[in-house]
Amino acid sequence: MFSRVRVAKQKVYNLFAGFVLSFRRLLTTFAGMKIRLTKEFCFEASHALNNYDGLCRNVHGHSYKLFVTIKGSPNQDCQSPKYGMVMDFGDLKRIVQRRIIEVYDHALVLNKDNSFVSAAKSMNTKLVLTDFQPTCENMLIHFAQIISSELPEEVELQELKLHETATSFATWCKEDNK
Numbered sequence: 022m023f024s025r026v027r028v029a030k031q032k033v034y035n036l037f038a039g040f041v042l043s044f045r046r047l048l049t050t051f052a053g054m055k056i057r058l059t060k061e062f063c064f065e066a067s068h069a070l071n072n073y074d075g076l077c078r079n080v081h082g083h084s085y086k087l088f089v090t091i092k093g094s095p096n097q098d099c100q101s102p103k104y105g106m107v108m109d110f111g112d113l114k115r116i117v118q119r120r121i122i123e124v125y126d127h128a129l130v131l132n133k134d135n136s137f138v139s140a141a142k143s144m145n146t147k148l149v150l151t152d153f154q155p156t157c158e159n160m161l162i163h164f165a166q167i168i169s170s171e172l173p174e175e176v177e178l179q180e181l182k183l184h185e186t187a188t189s190f191a192t193w194c195k196e197d198n199k
């Protein structure tokens with residue numbers, strides 16, 4: 022009788038130990054795992070490239086698409102409202118909307134040295150003057166600096182992709198810019 026009770030106790034203990042081990046494995050598997058999140062944005066803007074030897078020296082427009090990818094570990098605090106999230110998509114949206122989309126959407130983007138600047142200023146139009154040639158490539162570098170400065174510490178900007186047309190896009194990658 023005594024030994025049967027012992028065996029039963031041992032079985033319960035083994036079962037409990039199994040659960041603990043599985044739970045620990047689950048935590049170990051999830052802790053520190055990195056995930057990338059991407060959010061897509063759209064904006065319309067016009068620009069002209071100073072001294073360019075092609076058609077893009079003229080003022081013309083693009084329907085830009087911006088893909089913002091961040092990297093981090095999902096929140097493991099089950100008491101947090103952000104449990105299981107790398108970052109709330111809504112928070113990422115608010116940052117990019119405020120710092121990029123609201124500034125550039127339906128704006129004319131010109132290098133401050135472009136000969137169109139004085140005419141554009143007299144037209145009472147939405148104008149963004151840059152210190153750089155507003156190519157897809159330079160806009161990405163500028164956007165990367167802005168977004169990186171706004172992200173919370175626990176996540177990092179991993180990649181930015183900017184489509185100028187459906188078939189032409191540029192990519193900024195963290196690995197390339199360490």
Ligand SMILES: [Zn+2]
Nearest residue numbers: 068077081083
């Ligand atoms: Zn263009």
